Amino acid sequence: MAEVTYLEALRQGLWEEMERDERVFILGEDVGAYGGAFKVTDGFLGRFGEERVIDTPISEAAIVGAAAGAAHMGLRPVAEMQFIDFISCAYDMLTNYVATARYRAGLPTPMVVRGPGGGYVRGGPFHSQNPEAAFLHTPGLKIVCPATARDAKGLIKSAIRDDDPVLYFEHKYLYRRIKEDLPEGEEILTPIGKARLAHEGTDLTIVTWSAMVFKALEAAEKLAQEDGLSVEVLDLRTLLPMDDEAIMASIRKTNRVLVAHEDTRTGGVAGEIIARINDQAFEWLDAPVKRVAAHDVPLPYAPTLEDFVLPQTDDLVRAARWLAAY
Amino acid sequence: MASTAAPSAVPATLPHGLSREQLHELYYFMCLTRSLEARLVNLYRQTKVIGGLFRSLGQEADSVGSAYALDRTLGDFLSPLIRNLGSMLVQGATPVEILRQYMAKADSPTRGRELNIHYGDLDRGFLGQISHLGDMVPVMAGVTLSFKMRKQARVGLVYVGDGAMSTGTFHEGINFAAVQRLPLVIICENNGYSYSTPTHKQSAVKQLVDKAPAYGIPGIRADGNDVLEVYGVTKPAVERARAGGGCTLIELVTYRRKGHAEHDNQSYVPKDELAAWAKKDPIDRYRGRLQETGWATEGELAAIDARIHDELDRAVALTENEPLPVADSALDGVLADPPRAPLEWYRRLDG
Numbered sequence: 001m002a003e004v005t006y007l008e009a010l011r012q013g014l015w016e017e018m019e020r021d022e023r024v025f026i027l028g029e030d031v032g033a034y035g036g037a038f039k040v041t042d043g044f045l046g047r048f049g050e051e052r053v054i055d056t057p058i059s060e061a062a063i064v065g066a067a068a069g070a071a072h073m074g075l076r077p078v079a080e081m082q083f084i085d086f087i088s089c090a091y092d093m094l095t096n097y098v099a100t101a102r103y104r105a106g107l108p109t110p111m112v113v114r115g116p117g118g119g120y121v122r123g124g125p126f127h128s129q130n131p132e133a134a135f136l137h138t139p140g141l142k143i144v145c146p147a148t149a150r151d152a153k154g155l156i157k158s159a160i161r162d163d164d165p166v167l168y169f170e171h172k173y174l175y176r177r178i179k180e181d182l183p184e185g186e187e188i189l190t191p192i193g194k195a196r197l198a199h200e201g202t203d204l205t206i207v208t209w210s211a212m213v214f215k216a217l218e219a220a221e222k223l224a225q226e227d228g229l230s231v232e233v234l235d236l237r238t239l240l241p242m243d244d245e246a247i248m249a250s251i252r253k254t255n256r257v258l259v260a261h262e263d264t265r266t267g268g269v270a271g272e273i274i275a276r277i278n279d280q281a282f283e284w285l286d287a288p289v290k291r292v293a294a295h296d297v298p299l300p301y302a303p304t305l306e307d308f309v310l311p312q313t314d315d316l317v318r319a320a321r322w323l324a325a326y
Numbered sequence: 327m328a329s330t331a332a333p334s335a336v337p338a339t340l341p342h343g344l345s346r347e348q349l350h351e352l353y354y355f356m357c358l359t360r361s362l363e364a365r366l367v368n369l370y371r372q373t374k375v376i377g378g379l380f381r382s383l384g385q386e387a388d389s390v391g392s393a394y395a396l397d398r399t400l401g402d403f404l405s406p407l408i409r410n411l412g413s414m415l416v417q418g419a420t421p422v423e424i425l426r427q428y429m430a431k432a433d434s435p436t437r438g439r440e441l442n443i444h445y446g447d448l449d450r451g452f453l454g455q456i457s458h459l460g461d462m463v464p465v466m467a468g469v470t471l472s473f474k475m476r477k478q479a480r481v482g483l484v485y486v487g488d489g490a491m492s493t494g495t496f497h498e499g500i501n502f503a504a505v506q507r508l509p510l511v512i513i514c515e516n517n518g519y520s521y522s523t524p525t526h527k528q529s530a531v532k533q534l535v536d537k538a539p540a541y542g543i544p545g546i547r548a549d550g551n552d553v554l555e556v557y558g559v560t561k562p563a564v565e566r567a568r569a570g571g572g573c574t575l576i577e578l579v580t581y582r583r584k585g586h587a588e589h590d591n592q593s594y595v596p597k598d599e600l601a602a603w604a605k606k607d608p609i610d611r612y613r614g615r616l617q618e619t620g621w622a623t624e625g626e627l628a629a630i631d632a633r634i635h636d637e638l639d640r641a642v643a644l645t646e647n648e649p650l651p652v653a654d655s656a657l658d659g660v661l662a663d664p665p666r667a668p669l670e671w672y673r674r675l676d677g
Contacts, residue, residue, distance in 0.1 A: 062464040062498035069468020094459050103660045104440045106456035139660045163662035
């Protein structure tokens with residue numbers, strides 16, 4: 001066993017897939033000689049060469065479009081967005097071209113678009129975003145959001161092997177903060193579309209993903225110690241396609257549910273999850289489903305402001321107490 | 327059929343290394359394009375064409391001549407836009423497919439999902455375009471990137487119009503392709519209008535080919551209504567790309583003699599402009615040239631015309647009464663896995 005960070009696990013996953021399959025290649029800004037803004041592809045150029053580790057101009061639409069064209073021809077591109085905030089520059093290419101390619105024209109488009117998102121890092125409005133809601137509404141895409149080192153590795157490997165276009169949203173706050181023992185030599189393939197029970201409980205469920213999983217686990221611990229509450233934490237891992245069954249199974253056990261995400265509230269993914277719960281588990285609920293999300297403002301820079309806008313562990317604790325007392 | 331024209335005693339030297347048969351084939355594809363669109367107009371008026379109809383009247387030479395410069399035996403690849411029916415026919419698309427597409431038939435290449443000539447075939451080497459102009463340039467950069475990575479001697483050709491060149495994706499795509507020295511030829515089909523907007527309101531450059539130096543690639547401008555000139559400028563660009571020389575931007579000057587689509591009455595177009603371009607009709611010009619030079623006899627050309635007529639009669643007869651797709655096939659094939667989207671709950675209710 002070796003202790004690896006979330007970032008190193010992602011890096012290992014990419015490396016292993018490039019070793020395994022020569023169709024896999026990387027393209028993005030500063031991914032080559034510099035090894036990527038966060039060093040995810042550090043050392044890749046030396047091992048795999050310029051043809052498989054391609055430094056591009058600052059052109060997110062071209063990066064995604066070129067990945068799609070290469071994918072049609074049988075390659076397996078992994079496109080990096082230097083910060084996931086910039087994926088909006090490729091929104092047209094992803095939603096109109098990539099997502100529709102199979103349906104409208106029968107075009108195989110096996111490609112991954114990945115990049116660091118998320119706040120709690122004083123990144124301000126353009127280096128902190130969580131864009132999953134912008135793409136959840138588009139048929140033809142898959143979206144994964146790993147929280148653990150194991151899933152960072154297992155989901156990038158599964159995403160590369162998937163025959164559909166996958167958006168892989170990694171969280172930069174977790175890059176070097178999360179460490180995990182991963183067995184060497186084990187092939188880790190996290191299934192796309194399957195949630196993970198991060199913590200078992202019986203009194204209420206927190207449904208969440210990515211960095212918020214750890215805040216939910218902290219809240220669960222505090223609630224256990226201070227309130228004697230048994231909180232279940234469900235890490236969705238994949239948002240598209242969503243693991244409805246795992247969500248409903250937890251609700252049938254706890255009958256109370258809090259949906260938590262780091263993104264802003266209005267039009268956020270929590271709304272979709274709550275609609276599904278309403279459809280599929282209404283009669284199992286003992287309390288209204290509540291959500292904990294960021295305030296509806298662009299994410300500000302100053303620590304006082306950012307900490308106020310983003311949901312914190314104590315916010316989850318307060319919300320869970322309200323829900324438990326309902 | 328007897329020859330009625332009086333060809334020159336000795337046929338002129340064949341141009342651009344093309345054989346007589348190839349010269350005839352160029353004529354065939356241009357006429358096939360025009361005649362197929364004429365059939366579609368009839369079907370449109372009978373409301374059998376479900377959506378809009380986009381004509382390329384007067385632009386057949388630029389599509390056919392440029393696509394003809396690709397080598398299909400080597401796996402060359404193209405990405406058409408809405409006026410490039412001729413390019414697709416050269417690349418192997420069939421009238422039956424086009425008719426089925428326009429009439430949204432179950433057996434159309436996209437099974438009724440997409441309109442008009444928006445379809446492709448990886449085996450024959452053409453890509454289904456989307457309506458967002460410029461987007462196919464980055465995609466074709468990716469297609470040709472795969473050629474370069476795999477060291478294949480294949481070339482890509484992507485069409486844009488005078489309007490598409492104003493988009494961000496055009497710029498990003500051509501710039502990326504130029505930096506990577508990809509085997510990609512970019513054809514700008516300058517037909518004077520994007521919908522109702524004239525070219526001088528799209529760009530302040532004197533001629534669109536002036537943009538080529540900004541990307542560090544060669545640019546050529548040619549008469550888009552002269553099929554042999556179009557072929558003559560495209561072929562060297564294709565071979566240069568194949569030899570590792572990178573991208574070329576080719577501006578083909580032509581004219582859109584119909585509206586944006588069949589519903590558009592062209593109220594914004596000066597009448598004398600239309601008349602002037604009608605005199606430069608690419609098929610009339612080429613037909614005249616073939617006869618003057620002795621590269622084709624009247625009999626040979628008439629035989630081609632008759633073959634097209636016959637071919638289209640059969641294609642229309644085969645397709646016009648075919649069924650539309652079964653409704654719930656709409657749920658199939660959004661993703662590879664799962665292969666079918668779920669049926670909405672209210673459709674499962676009784677009553």
